[in-house]
Amino acid sequence: MTICQLVHLNGALLPLMQAHVSPLDRGFLFAHAAYEVTAVYGGRFVDLEGHIARLQRTLAGISIPDPHSAEGWASLHRELIAHNDLVEGLVYLQVTGGAYDARDFAGPQAFVPTVFAYADARPLIGAGAREGIAAVFLEDMRWKRRDMKTTQLLSQALAYRAARGHGADTALMVEDGFVTEAASANAWIVTGEGEIITRDLSPAILSGITRAGVMKLREAGGFTITERAFTPEEAVNAAEVFTSSAGAMVAPVVTLDGRPVGEGRPGPVTRRVQRLYYEAMGADVPVAAPFVFDRD
Amino acid sequence: MTICQLVHLNGALLPLMQAHVSPLDRGFLFAHAAYEVTAVYGGRFVDLEGHIARLQRTLAGISIPDPHSAEGWASLHRELIAHNDLVEGLVYLQVTGGAYDARDFAGPQAFVPTVFAYADARPLIGAGAREGIAAVFLEDMRWKRRDMKTTQLLSQALAYRAARGHGADTALMVEDGFVTEAASANAWIVTGEGEIITRDLSPAILSGITRAGVMKLREAGGFTITERAFTPEEAVNAAEVFTSSAGAMVAPVVTLDGRPVGEGRPGPVTRRVQRLYYEAMGADVPVAAPFVFDRD
Numbered sequence: 001m002t003i004c005q006l007v008h009l010n011g012a013l014l015p016l017m018q019a020h021v022s023p024l025d026r027g028f029l030f031a032h033a034a035y036e037v038t039a040v041y042g043g044r045f046v047d048l049e050g051h052i053a054r055l056q057r058t059l060a061g062i063s064i065p066d067p068h069s070a071e072g073w074a075s076l077h078r079e080l081i082a083h084n085d086l087v088e089g090l091v092y093l094q095v096t097g098g099a100y101d102a103r104d105f106a107g108p109q110a111f112v113p114t115v116f117a118y119a120d121a122r123p124l125i126g127a128g129a130r131e132g133i134a135a136v137f138l139e140d141m142r143w144k145r146r147d148m149k150t151t152q153l154l155s156q157a158l159a160y161r162a163a164r165g166h167g168a169d170t171a172l173m174v175e176d177g178f179v180t181e182a183a184s185a186n187a188w189i190v191t192g193e194g195e196i197i198t199r200d201l202s203p204a205i206l207s208g209i210t211r212a213g214v215m216k217l218r219e220a221g222g223f224t225i226t227e228r229a230f231t232p233e234e235a236v237n238a239a240e241v242f243t244s245s246a247g248a249m250v251a252p253v254v255t256l257d258g259r260p261v262g263e264g265r266p267g268p269v270t271r272r273v274q275r276l277y278y279e280a281m282g283a284d285v286p287v288a289a290p291f292v293f294d295r296d
Numbered sequence: 297m298t299i300c301q302l303v304h305l306n307g308a309l310l311p312l313m314q315a316h317v318s319p320l321d322r323g324f325l326f327a328h329a330a331y332e333v334t335a336v337y338g339g340r341f342v343d344l345e346g347h348i349a350r351l352q353r354t355l356a357g358i359s360i361p362d363p364h365s366a367e368g369w370a371s372l373h374r375e376l377i378a379h380n381d382l383v384e385g386l387v388y389l390q391v392t393g394g395a396y397d398a399r400d401f402a403g404p405q406a407f408v409p410t411v412f413a414y415a416d417a418r419p420l421i422g423a424g425a426r427e428g429i430a431a432v433f434l435e436d437m438r439w440k441r442r443d444m445k446t447t448q449l450l451s452q453a454l455a456y457r458a459a460r461g462h463g464a465d466t467a468l469m470v471e472d473g474f475v476t477e478a479a480s481a482n483a484w485i486v487t488g489e490g491e492i493i494t495r496d497l498s499p500a501i502l503s504g505i506t507r508a509g510v511m512k513l514r515e516a517g518g519f520t521i522t523e524r525a526f527t528p529e530e531a532v533n534a535a536e537v538f539t540s541s542a543g544a545m546v547a548p549v550v551t552l553d554g555r556p557v558g559e560g561r562p563g564p565v566t567r568r569v570q571r572l573y574y575e576a577m578g579a580d581v582p583v584a585a586p587f588v589f590d591r592d
Binding site (some may be wrong): 022029062092096118154161163183 | 297299303305312315316317318319320321322323324325326327328329358359388390392393397399400401404405412416437438439440441446447448449450451452453454455456457459460479480529
């Protein structure tokens with residue numbers, strides 16, 4: 001992954017090394033910020049409308065006036081990848097409550113947001129998607145409004161570090177005896193009967209755009225998808241486990257707490273979800289995409 | 297409150313307007329930062345050792361290598377107030393996980409911290425301390441490690457805004473039927489029998505340095521202080537309620553959800569705690585301090 005040279009800061013495109021924010025910015029002092037990460041494939045965005053709609057919901061939820069229309073946000077995204085010649089990768093966007101001349105929790109009546117965005121060139125289908133990832137169970141330490149995509153992410157940074165300390169790539173977060181989601185992705189299990197289960201939407205989890213994308217494959221894939229909370233034990237005993245996120249898209253989880261999931265390699269249902277997701281990618285991608293995993 | 301002209305950034309003192317951080321700083325992207333706010337009275341710090349010790353605990357808890365010894369942190373604080381001629385006010389200090397050339401939750405093996413600090417000139421005994429403040433009950437939305445003083449503060453920024461929306465100054469946060477603490481302060485109640493109650497220390501609340509300072513007054517004040525969780529109902533029916541924090545020190549809460557606490561004005565026990573706290577302020581303050589509230 002390589003952050004592209006030109007970044008967006010408050011309406012201007014400028015070199016990354018010249019992009020600075022005030023240490024009095026509310027994004028820095030209070031984690032008062034919304035963010036989105038949108039995939040780019042073949043020079044086009046994947047589900048950009050969904051990301052923008054969620055950004056709008058988060059901004060409203062954290063009292064930041066939306067500085068742009070949906071079309072304005074889309075233009076910002078398009079301009080960023082055009083000027084950086086980005087064909088494949090991600091766009092990261094963060095909108096904070098802005099900087100003021102005092103540190104005050106409540107802040108002014110109306111915030112003047114700081115907008116920062118960068119493009120990140122990287123192959124979207126990485127080793128994790130091909131070979132699978134390792135996960136461990138960790139307690140979910142996050143605040144209670146996980147449906148809003150904010151930068152209160154220290155809890156998740158620490159979860160990733162703890163996972164790495166256990167030799168794993170990510171964690172399945174557990175709260176009150178049920179899995180909420182993965183460290184920065186939604187979590188899915190596949191039963192021995194081929195039923196796909198993912199947690200139902202609530203403030204306990206993020207309403208993933210990639211999660212919604214997988215849901216849309218229900219008919220094309222002939223999938224039975226049930227939305228309900230599942231336990232760590234169900235995950236351990238599942239035939240397959242996978243995660244969904246804009247960054248890693250559909251990633252097979254092949255070990256849990258060091259023990260193999262199913263046969264310890266990506267299973268057939270996960271492979272089918274991956275293939276259909278890649279094919280459908282934003283409906284912007286040629287169907288004959290180079291993602292053939294059926295050799296597994 | 298006025299932020300003083302010279303701020304500290306990574307070892308240098310420079311004008312506030314020249315202080316910038318990277319938008320890729322982990323303090324900005326992930327709220328990966330510890331902070332402290334230390335009071336200054338008569339040109340001397342109040343309980344600086346306590347704040348530095350807590351900073352060290354928080355840094356260890358969030359995997360940030362401590363860039364200074366306790367004496368180094370103290371020097372940084374002293375230098376900041378000396379160069380700004382600060383006699384009364386606060387010093388704010390924030391230590392983040394630093395800036396890197398990629399956004400990665402787990403981050404590098406060893407972080408290179410960003411250190412930012414500023415001095416804020418303000419009278420320490422404000423209108424709130426003199427006349428009392430209004431509070432409302434709100435659900436505590438924070439993450440589960442509130443014993444670490446980190447910048448995952450959006451939840452509290454939103455709590456202050458919600459309190460203001462209800463015409464109040466702060467909130468008493470409620471979780472599982474018990475008060476945790478105030479929006480950015482510890483919470484205390486005084487029963488009709490004069491017993492002082494504040495929640496016992498655990499990951500559910502911050503281990504307040506001012507809270508510890510009030511505890512130390514137990515003997516001098518002849519106070520009976522019990523550390524246990526109390527309910528919103530107990531607070532509503534209490535004779536007195538107050539909060540403690542470095543910024544507002546001891547603040548009487550005179551209304552709860554719009555109804556008067558006791559007689560709706562600062563009560564005698566709270567006044568006594570205030571007077572003793574001000575007198576004892578860091579043991580650096582002349583005992584004959586100009587804080588006479590006994591006319592109440």
